[in-house]
Amino acid sequence: MDKFLQLLLSGVALGGIYALVALGFVVIYKASGAFNFAQGGFVTLGAYMVYQFGTDWGLPFWLALVLVMLAMAAVGMLVERLVIRPMVGKPVFTVVLITLGLLLIIEQVVRAVWTMPGLVLSVPWGNGRSQLGDVTLRHADLWTMVSAAVLLAAFFLFFRYSRTGLGMRATALDQEAAAAQGISVGRSFAVSWAVAAAVAVVAGVMLVSRGGGALSPAIGFVALAAFPAMILGGLDSTGGAVLGGVLIGLAEVMSQGYLDVSWLGSNVEVVVPYVLMVLVLLWRPEGLLGTRRVERV
Amino acid sequence: MVGDGSATPVLEVRGLSVRYGPALTVLHGVDIEVPAGAVVALLGPNGAGKTTLLRALTGLLPFHHGRVTGGEVLLEGKPVGRANATALVRRGMAQVMEGRRIFAELTVEENLRAGAVTVRDRRRVAEVTRDIFAAFPQLAHRRGYQAGYLSGGEQQMLAIGRALMSSPKLLLLDEPSLGLAPRITEQIAERIVAVGAAGTTVLLVEQNAAMALSISEFAYVLQAGRVAMGGPATVLRDDPDVQKLYLGDG
Numbered sequence: 067m068d069k070f071l072q073l074l075l076s077g078v079a080l081g082g083i084y085a086l087v088a089l090g091f092v093v094i095y096k097a098s099g100a101f102n103f104a105q106g107g108f109v110t111l112g113a114y115m116v117y118q119f120g121t122d123w124g125l126p127f128w129l130a131l132v133l134v135m136l137a138m139a140a141v142g143m144l145v146e147r148l149v150i151r152p153m154v155g156k157p158v159f160t161v162v163l164i165t166l167g168l169l170l171i172i173e174q175v176v177r178a179v180w181t182m183p184g185l186v187l188s189v190p191w192g193n194g195r196s197q198l199g200d201v202t203l204r205h206a207d208l209w210t211m212v213s214a215a216v217l218l219a220a221f222f223l224f225f226r227y228s229r230t231g232l233g234m235r236a237t238a239l240d241q242e243a244a245a246a247q248g249i250s251v252g253r254s255f256a257v258s259w260a261v262a263a264a265v266a267v268v269a270g271v272m273l274v275s276r277g278g279g280a281l282s283p284a285i286g287f288v289a290l291a292a293f294p295a296m297i298l299g300g301l302d303s304t305g306g307a308v309l310g311g312v313l314i315g316l317a318e319v320m321s322q323g324y325l326d327v328s329w330l331g332s333n334v335e336v337v338v339p340y341v342l343m344v345l346v347l348l349w350r351p352e353g354l355l356g357t358r359r360v361e362r363v
Numbered sequence: 364m365v366g367d368g369s370a371t372p373v374l375e376v377r378g379l380s381v382r383y384g385p386a387l388t389v390l391h392g393v394d395i396e397v398p399a400g401a402v403v404a405l406l407g408p409n410g411a412g413k414t415t416l417l418r419a420l421t422g423l424l425p426f427h428h429g430r431v432t433g434g435e436v437l438l439e440g441k442p443v444g445r446a447n448a449t450a451l452v453r454r455g456m457a458q459v460m461e462g463r464r465i466f467a468e469l470t471v472e473e474n475l476r477a478g479a480v481t482v483r484d485r486r487r488v489a490e491v492t493r494d495i496f497a498a499f500p501q502l503a504h505r506r507g508y509q510a511g512y513l514s515g516g517e518q519q520m521l522a523i524g525r526a527l528m529s530s531p532k533l534l535l536l537d538e539p540s541l542g543l544a545p546r547i548t549e550q551i552a553e554r555i556v557a558v559g560a561a562g563t564t565v566l567l568v569e570q571n572a573a574m575a576l577s578i579s580e581f582a583y584v585l586q587a588g589r590v591a592m593g594g595p596a597t598v599l600r601d602d603p604d605v606q607k608l609y610l611g612d613g
């Protein structure tokens with residue numbers, strides 16, 4: 067039971083990170099139908115920039131985090147404006163390849179700028195842990211859960227109640243009808259990229275902190291696990307992204323803790339998200355919370 | 364061609380030509396005038412270019428790879444140039460699109476809010492929402508419903524309500540009676556009259572010529588991308604060609 071609780075904590079925290087990355091995918095996909103493979107790159111770049119501002123230049127951690135989120139939001143908008151917007155009307159495949167190229171470029175930039183190996187991101191909670199009975203609560207997990215929860219709540223409030231959020235939802239449903247109301251379709255696209263990039267920063271920082279602070283250009287691979295989270299949750303559902311993220315996080319941690327299938331080789335947990343995804347899709351092709359479209363009468 | 368010629372018309376279309384893609388010209392020099400405070404009907408057979416004209420007026424041609432190749436549009440006497448859809452809404456145009464195009468997965472209330480994105484003043488939004496719910500009690504009862512589950516008539520009312528949220532000077536409607544029962548069409552017509560009486564200028568595109576001519580002061584007939592007829596609605600109503608072609612009593 068203690069082992070289960072322990073794994074539950076860790077799984078939900080990891081799931082929170084996946085949820086943030088998956089949310090970034092879904093927001094962009096909903097707004098513009100584009101599939102953003104560069105999301106993993108945003109995660110990596112964000113974590114390194116927080117290292118630069120906070121650890122290296124000595125700004126307070128939370129300030130550094132907020133500044134980098136703003137900076138990355140700007141980067142997201144710039145990318146959208148410069149390379150994605152001109153592709154509107156081109157086949158989806160083109161956009162996918164462009165974002166894939168972007169991912170490679172971002173990774174290369176990170177390798178070129180931060181050449182020193184073994185960089186460590188310092189976070190205020192360090193490697194702290196608390197003992198709750200027989201269960202150990204790692205502070206990194208706690209902060210991951212808290213910041214993911216705060217960010218996701220803020221996002222949903224924004225989406226539901228703000229004018230911009232409403233405009234984005236309307237744009238996702240019918241671009242032309244949205245424009246006819248005076249909603250700026252371009253702005254909706256831009257904001258979706260800004261949100262995705264800003265949220266990726268937090269995902270990156272939390273991911274690094276979970277692993278003890280060691281930075282590596284490979285942290286963007288987290289996107290590979292957020293991917294099935296998003297599809298499992300339902301491509302066009304922000305709520306589904308969160309649910310899918312948590313489920314995948316749990317499945318990964320639980321299988322790591324309980325499954326003894328060493329004959330399959332180590333790292334079974336890497337495959338588990340995909341297995342789970344396929345099983346869910348066989349059962350519900352639109353994903354857990356994906357929409358079967360409401361019929362227009 | 365119509366109006367008393369003194370006050371500046373709300374809308375003037377001069378020699379407007381529109382093309383889709385590289386070669387398909389759909390409007391060939393259209394001239395139309397909508398005087399302030401009037402309800403003007405635009406009739407014409409399928410494919411005449413009525414929807415295309417509305418798209419050109421409201422900045423939606425880019426969504427269809429279409430563009431204006433000639434002529435100009437003046438809103439309250441000022442050329443609109445290459446203003447985009449958002450700018451045109453801000454300048455006082457709103458439209459009820461062909462096929463209603465409500466946001467099916469948003470609630471009734473959210474659809475109305477979407478019509479008000481250009482309005483900054485929250486109090487004003489609340490006021491107009493109240494007016495619209497008063498005008499369409501059916502909508503008031505379903506404010507929290509997903510709009511896709513409304514009946515066709517209710518969706519059309521929602522589309523009209525959504526367009527009115529920006530308190531437009533000029534309301535453009537594209538076949539609001541399409542696919543509706545006569546009783547509902549009548550209710551919609553009454554609403555359009557009320558909107559006009561409240562001071563909003565209306566350009567009404569309709570296939571239901573009898574209805575359109577009964578509530579408008581002026582009317583135009585568009586045929587194959589050209590204005591074939593235009594004048595006071597009473598004159599068009601008595602015109603033998605119009606009767607034969609559009610009023611079904613030839």
Ligand SMILES: Nc1ncnc2c1ncn2[C@@H]1O[C@H](COP(=O)(O)OP(=O)(O)OP(=O)(O)O)[C@@H](O)[C@H]1O
Nearest residue numbers: 383387389407408409410411412413414415416427
């Ligand atoms: N998006 C488009 N791309 C290319 N051609 C188009 C497009 N929309 C309309 N057309 C063509 O332009 C012409 C005018 O169409 P339009 O929809 O403006 O007519 P309409 O008068 O509104 O007809 P209806 O009464 O059937 O709605 C038609 O020949 C149509 O095929």
Ligand SMILES: [Mg+2]
Nearest residue numbers: 413414415461
């Ligand atoms: Mg039409």
